[in-house]
Amino acid sequence: MTQPSSPTVSPDTADNTPRADTAIRLRGLYQAFGADAVALAGVDLDIPAGSFFTLLGPSGCGKTSLLRVIAGLDTPDAGTLHIGARDVTRVAAHKRNVNTVFQSYALFGHLDVAGNIGFGLRMHGHDRATINDRVQKTAAFIQIDNLLGRRIDQLSGGQRQRVALARALVNEPDVLLLDEPLSALDAGLRSRLQLELLRIQRRLGMTFVFVTHDQDEAMVMSDYVAVLNEGRIEQVGTPATLYERPANPFVARFMGHANLFAIRARDATGLTTDFGRLAGEFARADHVLIRPEIMTIHAADAPEVASAGDNVIHGRVRERLYRGSRMEYTVAAGETELVVVDDNRGQGMFEIGAGVALVMETTGVVTLDG
Amino acid sequence: MADAGSGKTGWRATGHLLGLVAPGVIWIVVFLVAPAAYLMSIAFMTNGSYGLPELPFTWAAFKQLAGYGFLGWSPANLYVVGRTLVQTVLATGLVVVIAYPVAYYISRAPARLRPLMLLLVVVPSWTNQVIRAIGWMNILAPGTPLSDLAAALGLISPHMGLYPSQFAVALGLVYNFLPFMVLPLYAVFERLDTAQIDAARDLGAGVWGAFRHGVLPQTLPGLLAGTVLVAIPAFGMYVIPELLGGGKNLMLGSLVARQFAAASNWPFGAAAALIMILATLAGLVVLRRLGRRLGGDAGVML
Numbered sequence: 001m002t003q004p005s006s007p008t009v010s011p012d013t014a015d016n017t018p019r020a021d022t023a024i025r026l027r028g029l030y031q032a033f034g035a036d037a038v039a040l041a042g043v044d045l046d047i048p049a050g051s052f053f054t055l056l057g058p059s060g061c062g063k064t065s066l067l068r069v070i071a072g073l074d075t076p077d078a079g080t081l082h083i084g085a086r087d088v089t090r091v092a093a094h095k096r097n098v099n100t101v102f103q104s105y106a107l108f109g110h111l112d113v114a115g116n117i118g119f120g121l122r123m124h125g126h127d128r129a130t131i132n133d134r135v136q137k138t139a140a141f142i143q144i145d146n147l148l149g150r151r152i153d154q155l156s157g158g159q160r161q162r163v164a165l166a167r168a169l170v171n172e173p174d175v176l177l178l179d180e181p182l183s184a185l186d187a188g189l190r191s192r193l194q195l196e197l198l199r200i201q202r203r204l205g206m207t208f209v210f211v212t213h214d215q216d217e218a219m220v221m222s223d224y225v226a227v228l229n230e231g232r233i234e235q236v237g238t239p240a241t242l243y244e245r246p247a248n249p250f251v252a253r254f255m256g257h258a259n260l261f262a263i264r265a266r267d268a269t270g271l272t273t274d275f276g277r278l279a280g281e282f283a284r285a286d287h288v289l290i291r292p293e294i295m296t297i298h299a300a301d302a303p304e305v306a307s308a309g310d311n312v313i314h315g316r317v318r319e320r321l322y323r324g325s326r327m328e329y330t331v332a333a334g335e336t337e338l339v340v341v342d343d344n345r346g347q348g349m350f351e352i353g354a355g356v357a358l359v360m361e362t363t364g365v366v367t368l369d370g
Numbered sequence: 371m372a373d374a375g376s377g378k379t380g381w382r383a384t385g386h387l388l389g390l391v392a393p394g395v396i397w398i399v400v401f402l403v404a405p406a407a408y409l410m411s412i413a414f415m416t417n418g419s420y421g422l423p424e425l426p427f428t429w430a431a432f433k434q435l436a437g438y439g440f441l442g443w444s445p446a447n448l449y450v451v452g453r454t455l456v457q458t459v460l461a462t463g464l465v466v467v468i469a470y471p472v473a474y475y476i477s478r479a480p481a482r483l484r485p486l487m488l489l490l491v492v493v494p495s496w497t498n499q500v501i502r503a504i505g506w507m508n509i510l511a512p513g514t515p516l517s518d519l520a521a522a523l524g525l526i527s528p529h530m531g532l533y534p535s536q537f538a539v540a541l542g543l544v545y546n547f548l549p550f551m552v553l554p555l556y557a558v559f560e561r562l563d564t565a566q567i568d569a570a571r572d573l574g575a576g577v578w579g580a581f582r583h584g585v586l587p588q589t590l591p592g593l594l595a596g597t598v599l600v601a602i603p604a605f606g607m608y609v610i611p612e613l614l615g616g617g618k619n620l621m622l623g624s625l626v627a628r629q630f631a632a633a634s635n636w637p638f639g640a641a642a643a644l645i646m647i648l649a650t651l652a653g654l655v656v657l658r659r660l661g662r663r664l665g666g667d668a669g670v671m672l
Contacts, residue, residue, distance in 0.1 A: 073568050093571040094579075100572045106565035110587035110664070119583070123574035171573070 022082075023049040023175055023207035024070060029079035031065055031231075039065035040076065041231035047175075047209060048224070052201050054210045056218040057228035058254070063211045066228070067177050070209065072096045084174055094123070099168035100177040103184070105160045107152045113163050114139075114148040120171040138170040142200075158189050165200075175207045182217070194221055215255050219243065227251050244291075248370035252289050258339040259290040263367070270310075275334035278365065279310035285367035292341045294364030297329060300355040313338065313358040317350045331356060406647075413640035423636045431641035447625070451645070454622040457536070458605045461543035465551045465600050466593065468544070473555035473592075477562065491552045499546065503613040506542055507533050510614075534616020542610040547603070551596035558592030586664065594661050602650055622646055 024047040031040040039062050047053045055063040068074040069081065072093030081089045088096050099120065107116050117138060118131040126134075139145040144162045147155065155163065161181060168176055178197075182190045198221050201208045212218055218225045219239040226236045227250075235247040246252035252260050261273040263286060270279040273288055282288070295313075298305050305312055315333030327342045327349055340358055350356055413431055415423035435447050476487045494502065510516060512531030520526045532538055567584035575583060608623035615621070622642060629639025 068568075071568075071572055073571060093568075094574045094576055098572075100569070102565050102569055104563065104565050106563065106569035108566060108569070108583055108587065110583070110590075119570075119575075120573035123570075123579055167573070 021049050022046050023051075023084065024209070025080075025082040026066075026070075027080045029066070029069060029076045029081065031069065031074065031076045038231050040069070040079075043079070043228075043231070043233055045226060045233060045236065047207065049207050050205045051223040052198065052208045052210065052221055054212060054218040054222040054225045055228055056212060056215060056225050056254070059213055061228040062231040063213075063228050064179055065231075067100070067179050067209065067211050070175070071098055071100045071177050073100075097171075097174045098177060099171050099173040100179060101161075101164045101168050101181045103179045103181065105164040105181075107160060107163060107167070109152050111152075112148070113144065113150050113152070113155070116152065116163055117148075117166045117170050119167060124171075134170055138166045142166045142169070157185055158193065161185065161193060165197075169200075169204070169206075173206070175209060176201075178208060178210045180211055180213070183212070183214075190217075197221065219255075227254060229254075245366060246289065246368060248368055249287050250370070252287075252368065257289055257291065259292065261288050261290075261336065262286065263288055274336035275313055275315070275338060278362070280362035280365070282365070282367050286369050287367065289366040289368060290338065290360065291364060291366075292328075292339050295338070295340045295358045295360045297331070297340050297342050297350065298357050298359060299350070300357050302357070304359060305357040308357075308359040311360050311362055313360070315356060315358065317352050317354045317356055320349060320352055322349070329356070331358060333358070409640050409643060412636050413644045415637045417635050417637045420634070422634075423640075431635075431637035434635075434638050435641050435645065450620050450622060450625050453536075453620070454605060455649070457539060457543065457611075457621060458601055461540055461547065461604050462597055462601045464540070464544045465547050466597070469548055469551035469555055469596065470589075470593075473552050473559050476552075476556055477559035488553070488556065491549050494545075495549050499609050500613070502546070503542055503610055506538065506545070506614060509533075510538050510541075533614055534618065536615070538614035538616075539611050539621070542614040543604050543607060546610060547600040550599040550603075554592040554595040554599065555589060556592075558589045562588055590661060590664055594657055597657060598654070601653060605650060605653075606646060 024045070026043050026045040026047075029040045029043040030038075032038045041062075043062070043066060055066060057063045065074065069076050070083075072088065072091060072095075076089065079089070080087060083096060083098060108119065111119065114132075114135050118135045121131045121134060135148070136145065139148055142162050142165055144159065144166060147159060147163070152160065152163070161184075164181065181197075182193055185193065194217060197208075197210075210218075210221065219242075222239055224236060225239055225242055227234045227242065229250050235242060235251045237245075242251060243255050246255055246257070249260055261275065263271050263273055263282075265272040266282060266284065268281070270277055271282050271288065272278075278288065296304075300314060313331075313333045315331040315338070317329050318332045318337060319330035321328040324344065326344050329340050329342065329350065331338050331340060338358065412423045414427045414429070416426060416428050416430060418424035472491070476484055476491075479487060508514070510531055510533035512529060512533075514531065517526070517531040517533075520532055521528050521530065526532065526535075562585070566588065567580050570580040570584035606623050607621065608627055611621040612624055622645075626639050626642045626646070629635045629642065633639075
């Protein structure tokens with residue numbers, strides 16, 4: 001498995017011909033529905049061919065608008081869109097080699113499963129034998145060949161999801177778009193289908209553009225994630241980059257980070273923030289991010305605390321969440337609170353109100369602007 | 371109900387059930403089955419000297435309906451049947467053509483305007499049908515601006531009116547039945563899953579394909595319900611053809627009515643009514659077939 005090349009956000013104005021390994025190239029995409037409703041506020045993005053690429057963001061961030069523009073269901077007010085080497089900005093949806101798995105599945109109730117899967121081939125004028133053959137093969141691949149004669153209203157949610165997937169895949173699109181396809185399913189089925197989707201993508205080597213608002217789902221599944229907010233791309237990168245090196249506070253918060261603090265003062269030996277002082281050399285920045293995993297929690301008088309050096313935060317346990325494999329503490333320190341996790345090794349729990357000390361590795365501390 | 375067939379509780383349950391069903395059954399027997407049977411029997415009777423049905427049973431009424439009178443064969447009655455069918459199909463078709471976009475438009479209008487728009491569709495039917503027909507007579511009569519315009523354009527002979535005519539009947543039927551098509555269509559358009567249109571386009575369908583597969587199947591229940599609500603009453607319509615047709619462009623409803631009144635030929639009237647009922651049933655079967663073929667839910671209606 002060769003890793004696709006890294007995506008970029010910066011438009012390369014000198015060279016506007018897409019590279020061979022770029023499946024989708026977006027430049028300056030702008031779309032508004034009236035003056036107050038800007039869906040896309042200038043999106044530049046290269047989506048590498050063969051990658052599982054996720055558009056992540058809160059509802060209303062523009063991720064579905066972006067997907068609809070790529071699908072051709074909406075036309076952008078400005079900007080260009082290349083799929084492969086072809087400029088498809090003004091090409092109608094049914095003339096693009098792109099298919100979509102819709103959030104609500106949008107299966108045709110008047111056709112059976114086979115009719116749904118074969119619909120795209122039928123619309124493109126393939127003969128009956130070809131359609132039957134490819135429907136069979138795709139259904140077998142998705143493991144729904146036993147459902148081909150069923151009516152749509154006889155299917156469960158998971159089965160509908162698979163039919164929707166097969167209906168798109170059978171057309172062998174250059175790019176498969178998936179609009180929150182798992183959001184209607186219960187947690188167990190959802191995680192199973194996440195894995196399955198990922199396997200299908202790996203086996204086909206097809207470019208998948210996946211939309212979700214769930215950062216866990218994005219991290220588990222994606223080669224690359226683009227975080228969107230208010231019609232703009234905040235950051236593009238691998239899940240690890242986004243989690244460990246978020247570009248700004250929005251990305252940090254959206255990736256689930258609670259310990260994000262404004263930097264009040266900074267000097268050569270460290271910086272001051274809401275919970276107190278942090279020693280070390282830090283770049284000039286507005287915020288400091290401390291991931292819960294880089295801290296360990298100890299009783300205030302434990303020997304590790306005395307030998308830990310400068311970077312110890314003293315505080316009191318305010319809340320405690322038992323999560324089985326680990327404990328999650330909210331610790332009040334200075335004028336603020338920090339979240340810290342502690343692996344459950346049977347060491348027992350700190351009581352609420354107990355005085356504790358948090359010891360951290362400053363190499364894991366990230367500073368960010370914005 | 372698993373033990374309904376066994377022992378005393380079973381009998382009691384059955385009795386209970388019968389008690390529940392009885393009012394409906396009695397109603398249908400007294401007001402539908404018995405009159406229909408009576409009507410059928412009259413259709414096969416001889417027309418008596420005073421216009422009342424008499425024995426023996428005979429096919430005479432049906433022969434007369436088919437055009438065999440004592441002056442030999444005439445196509446007049448078959449013309450009436452044919453004219454009625456054509457008017458019904460034409461009126462229903464026009465109603466669909468008008469109501470479909472109207473219902474769609476209302477369903478896409480801002481939510482607060484929709485009740486008002488629906489009200490405007492329904493309001494005319496709060497006025498008596500006869501009065502509205504007379505209203506149309508005044509609008510379409512000879513010498514009115516519309517008639518003069520039509521004459522100037524060469525659509526009708528000079529000094530003639532748009533009323534009375536087949537055109538006036540068709541117009542009256544469309545006008546009268548429009549709300550009965552708009553309302554069921556609005557109901558299906560309101561919960562239209564537009565993602566299916568997107569899906570059809572996404573999968574390569576052009577404008578027609580997207581409509582045929584993304585919209586039409588979803589609206590089919592409303593379309594069929596509206597067609598039943600429009601076509602059946604239109605087929606048996608009496609008032610509008612009588613008033614706007616000027617008594618010349620006879621339709622089946624008028625033909626039947628005359629046999630029981632002026633012409634005093636009950637067996638002939640009953641035979642014509644029977645043919646109407648059979649034609650209506652045949653129409654329903656055709657609709658059901660059509661609905662299935664276009665992909666509606668089989669159990670929606672009919």
